[in-house]
Amino acid sequence: MAGDIVIGGGGSIAVATSELFEDARRLGDLHAMLSNCHGQLISIDRLVGVARLNAVAAPSSALAAERAMDDAAAALARAAPSAERLHIALIASADAYGIGERVAERLAQDVAGRFGSMLGLFLPTIALEVLPALLGIGAGVAIGIALLPPEKRAALFRALPEWLRRNSVVLTDPRVVQLVRLTVMSADDFGGGVLKLPPELVHAIGDEGMGLVGLASSASVVVGVAGSRGMLAESAVSVMRSGATVPATRAESYSDRAARVPQGAAQVRIDRYSQPGGPDRFEVYVGGTRDFSLEPGAEPWDMTSNVNAVAGRETGAYRAVTQAMSDAGISSSSPVLFTGYSQGGLIAAELAASGDYDTRGLYTLGAPAAQVDVPSSIPWVALEHTDDIVPAVGGSRASADPVLVRRELFDGRPVSTEVMFPAHQLAGYRETAALVDASTETRVVSALAAFDRFGDGATTVDSTLYRGVRETASACPAPRSGG
Amino acid sequence: MDIGTVGESGVGLALQRQLLALERVAGRLATARAAMPSQAGDGVWSGDARRMYVRALHQLSAQVHAAATHVDEAIRDTRQALALLAGGRHGW
Numbered sequence: 001m002a003g004d005i006v007i008g009g010g011g012s013i014a015v016a017t018s019e020l021f022e023d024a025r026r027l028g029d030l031h032a033m034l035s036n037c038h039g040q041l042i043s044i045d046r047l048v049g050v051a052r053l054n055a056v057a058a059p060s061s062a063l064a065a066e067r068a069m070d071d072a073a074a075a076l077a078r079a080a081p082s083a084e085r086l087h088i089a090l091i092a093s094a095d096a097y098g099i100g101e102r103v104a105e106r107l108a109q110d111v112a113g114r115f116g117s118m119l120g121l122f123l124p125t126i127a128l129e130v131l132p133a134l135l136g137i138g139a140g141v142a143i144g145i146a147l148l149p150p151e152k153r154a155a156l157f158r159a160l161p162e163w164l165r166r167n168s169v170v171l172t173d174p175r176v177v178q179l180v181r182l183t184v185m186s187a188d189d190f191g192g193g194v195l196k197l198p199p200e201l202v203h204a205i206g207d208e209g210m211g212l213v214g215l216a217s218s219a220s221v222v223v224g225v226a227g228s229r230g231m232l233a234e235s236a237v238s239v240m241r242s243g244a245t246v247p248a249t250r251a252e253s254y255s256d257r258a259a260r261v262p263q264g265a266a267q268v269r270i271d272r273y274s275q276p277g278g279p280d281r282f283e284v285y286v287g288g289t290r291d292f293s294l295e296p297g298a299e300p301w302d303m304t305s306n307v308n309a310v311a312g313r314e315t316g317a318y319r320a321v322t323q324a325m326s327d328a329g330i331s332s333s334s335p336v337l338f339t340g341y342s343q344g345g346l347i348a349a350e351l352a353a354s355g356d357y358d359t360r361g362l363y364t365l366g367a368p369a370a371q372v373d374v375p376s377s378i379p380w381v382a383l384e385h386t387d388d389i390v391p392a393v394g395g396s397r398a399s400a401d402p403v404l405v406r407r408e409l410f411d412g413r414p415v416s417t418e419v420m421f422p423a424h425q426l427a428g429y430r431e432t433a434a435l436v437d438a439s440t441e442t443r444v445v446s447a448l449a450a451f452d453r454f455g456d457g458a459t460t461v462d463s464t465l466y467r468g469v470r471e472t473a474s475a476c477p478a479p480r481s482g483g
Numbered sequence: 484m485d486i487g488t489v490g491e492s493g494v495g496l497a498l499q500r501q502l503l504a505l506e507r508v509a510g511r512l513a514t515a516r517a518a519m520p521s522q523a524g525d526g527v528w529s530g531d532a533r534r535m536y537v538r539a540l541h542q543l544s545a546q547v548h549a550a551a552t553h554v555d556e557a558i559r560d561t562r563q564a565l566a567l568l569a570g571g572r573h574g575w
Binding site for chain 2: 019022023026027029030033034036037040041043044047048052053056058059061062064065066068069071072075076078079082083086089093
């Protein structure tokens with residue numbers, strides 16, 4: 001339903017809409033109240049009693065009151081268990097849905113993995129069968145494009161993003177998003193098949209088995225292949241303050257934090273909470289991808305950082321954030337709360353998982369961070385739109401179990417064609433964050449309470465924006481451990 | 484049989500205590516009714532499951548409403564009994 005948020009994870013198997021959890025809470029409270037009223041009525045009944053009233057020939061209205069109390073007690077004796085049964089039914093349905101969803105996800109991933117493995121194994125045979133046709137079609141298209149006058153060819157390439165925007169409804173279909181998630185998770189199985197590894201072995205060492213290879217391995221292959229063509233190559237970065245440090249206020253809600261994620265030239269915002277006699281605490285906000293080209297330019301928040309991050313490598317954007325944090329005075333013992341959107345969420349999750357900081361909380365919006373192994377001791381709230389393709393690129397959840405809040409942004413309303421990934425826009429996530437603020441579901445409420453306690457006692461808050469840029473000299477970093 | 488004044492019999496005092504306790508219960512029931520989930524069942528399941536849930540909520544609401552009505556009746560009757568006792572008029 002439009003506007004519904006579905007809440008799961010956070011150490012619980014229950015998955016349901018915020019409304020369902022709210023109804024369950026209300027029915028639990030109602031059961032307690034009705035039981036209490038029932039007990040009160042029984043006690044009141046003992047105050048006087050029909051026998052005593054008869055003995056003193058009390059007014060008939062006194063006896064009528066006794067009968068009315070008996071009727072009320074009888075009605076409450078039915079109502080209190082009814083409320084309890086409904087409360088239990090709602091909780092049980094949320095648990096059953098959560099279990100069912102988990103089983104269905106694993107089954108789908110298992111089937112997709114085996115399909116990928118078989119596809120890779122039989123690729124040469126399949127290729128031989130379909131190659132002539134593919135070559136014919138491909139050659140025809142290529143020749144057609146090549147024969148176009150240069151200006152028309154350029155116009156065709158210019159029109160491609162526009163075409164994608166116009167057809168964004170396809171990329172915003174939750175089924176397509178799920179297909180993308182399964183495809184990226186099966187890429188390692190496909191690779192195993194291409195290498196002629198037995199399907200059972202591929203299955204055993206893949207995501208569905210021991211997890212020795214998986215999405216990170218697949219992304220590493222992409223980085224390796226692309227690197228040989230001068231693409232997705234990492235480089236050194238430098239960071240500078242983007243303007244003066246300015247006074248700020250404490251962040252106090254999910255939507256407030258979402259609103260603080262930087263969107264302009266600066267990619268990082270660091271808010272410092274100071275208090276007399278205590279260490280400074282920091283809220284670090286990391287923005288999303290700025291440059292979608294495959295060849296690295298000056299912008300570290302690019303596809304190079306995206307793919308390298310999924311591959312588990314240290315990225316320019318990651319290093320830019322750590323440099324900004326260092327400039328802000330954040331040490332390994334400084335309490336930090338991370339908020340990140342899109343690629344910024346992935347970086348935030350990796351920083352939290354690195355163990356290099358005293359991370360007190362993590363809040364991600366539309367982040368492809370499902371595979372990041374964030375310790376369960378760190379409260380993590382992840383917002384994902386089920387029609388947003390970007391979180392799906394991060395694959396399925398591995399070991400981390402964040403409080404996962406999902407919403408189909410364009411359920412019941414037309415998909416915007418003004419941008420390429422309309423369900424991924426920060427404005428949509430800010431809207432969803434406001435819905436999460438309004439939810440009374442226990443997990444999101446307690447996580448927010450923990451986030452908001454972070455600023456307790458702060459007497460001053462100041463805020464600094466940082467901008468990272470890539471340097472021209474190229475350097476290929478080593479794989480990073482963890483994250 | 485004349486039960487005499489409220490103070491003499493103790494019944495009047497018991498009825499007064501009953502009235503106060505009933506008014507507290509009525510207040511709690513009003514709170515309970517206000518705290519009931521929306522009868523529309525928005526966002527909770529769909530299809531047959533939602534229809535069954537909404538029907539169960541209606542039944543629960545009717546039960547709570549009936550209890551509240553009976554408590555209101557008990558309050559009214561208790562007040563009437565107290566008034567009769569105070570005025571020395573009572574009987575079947």
